[in-house]
Amino acid sequence: KDTDILAAFRVTPQPGVPPEEAGAAVAAESSTGTWTTVWTDGLTSLDRYKGRCYHIEPVAGEESQFIAYVAYPLDLFEEGSVTNMFTSIVGNVFGFKALRALRLEDLRIPPAYSKTFQGPPHGIQVERDKLNKYGRPL
Secondary structure, three states, X not given: OXXXXXXXXXXXXXXXXXXXXXXXHHXXXXXXXXXXXXXXXXXXXXXXXXXXXXXXXXXXXXXXXXXXXXXXOHHHOOOOOHHHHHHHHHOOHHHOOOEEEEEEEEEEOOHHHHOOOOXXXXXXXXXXXXXXXXXXXX
């Protein structure tokens, strides 16, 4: 959907782990997945919140690597919180044992989520003055 946050991960699974399984595991582990039983899981439908691996493609010239494209629904994240977004997407998944290596290659944030960020508390001009940076993005 055009409101999803889209992430592209370069994935190197452990030997014997198929790319589809590794991609699905990255999507689950970085959204609603857990290794333990949580009693609150029965209180809500996790389908609304879970990340979905929607495409996998091999990396040219790298036999054991591929790109896993994962879509995350906005309902998974707290509005206006970069910390919450990055902690959810990259916080725990990099230690996942089914993967030999994992790297976040790209992240697309939809305008609907970007608009929830209020910006610097004292305004952009104060930030530009502090950094002495004008006429370009910060």
